[in-house]
Amino acid sequence: MNRWSWLCPWLAIALAAAVFMLFGLTWWSALLAAFLLVCPALLLWGLFIIRQKSDEPAVHTRGMTMNWAAPFYDVYCRAVGLGQGFRGQTLQVAAIRAGEAILDVGCGTGVLTRRAGEAAGPAASAVGIDPGQDMIRVAKENAQRLGSRAAFKVAAIEQLPFENARFDVVLASLMLHHLPPDLKRQGLREVYRVLKPGGRFIVADFYRPANPLWWLVAWPFLFMPTTADNFHGTLPDYFREAGFDPVQGNGRRAGILAFWTAIKPEEKTS
Ligand SMILES: C[S@@+](CC[C@H](N)C(=O)[O-])C[C@H]1O[C@@H](n2cnc3c(N)ncnc32)[C@H](O)[C@@H]1O
Known part of the structure; x- marks a missing residue:
């Protein structure tokens, strides 16, 4: 595309x-x-x-994948106000430094992965994973067309194919609301495992609406197993339960999205 x-x-x-x-x-x-x-x-x-073939084997997940949307996902994002402004705000929260190793979980078509890789400069590595084979195919095609060095892999957050303490930053943009509660817990334990001590987990996702008018649209999400926690406002509790400390709210967008930075504590030296 x-x-x-x-x-x-x-x-x-x-x-x-x-x-x-x-x-x-x-x-x-x-x-x-x-x-x-x-x-x-x-x-x-x-x-x-x-129906075009992927060059990687499929992975099974109980998360909601979005393969069906892969061909028009980027167009859709721009149409609903989740274009470059939203990506820019996410990267501002992430405060990426030169040379950092970055993982984007549930990367979709890889727009944020590419921009995060650019922000970290030529010495950095940025990898995006998604269980959607078509999302990853589109992400790879776009990266190649745009000359990006970001790499993409078919994988799920609950079983990350990376060694312990590999990344400085893990990004999760609009993906946690695709997971039922037990998978959120499992996925966050994996994110914690692959982060270096002191590493940052940056989340952008739906949260309790700031404006009562939003509830007119948002209330059905309270009844969906994957989104209920987001709209009840319990996402930060999941981060703490996985071991992240501190967990800091980092601003909101459009009254219905929120940003967090959750830190993996430094190892104690005693
Ligand atoms: C709304 S899209 C967000 C894509 C991208 N991060 C963005 O900000 O545009 C949610 C993504 O989460 C992915 N997803 C669903 N289950 C997942 C899992 N178990 N592990 C990782 N990603 C998953 C979907 O395939 C989809 O691409």
């Missing part, structure tokens, strides 16, 4: 609408007909794309 791919669906709809208008439909019925025609076609396109 290149950087103009987000234009394709809208061009297709506009073109179909123009053709319908040539056949005498009013502009609004032509637009509706084009929308109804083009949307199923786009869905078929997505299905076709995700």
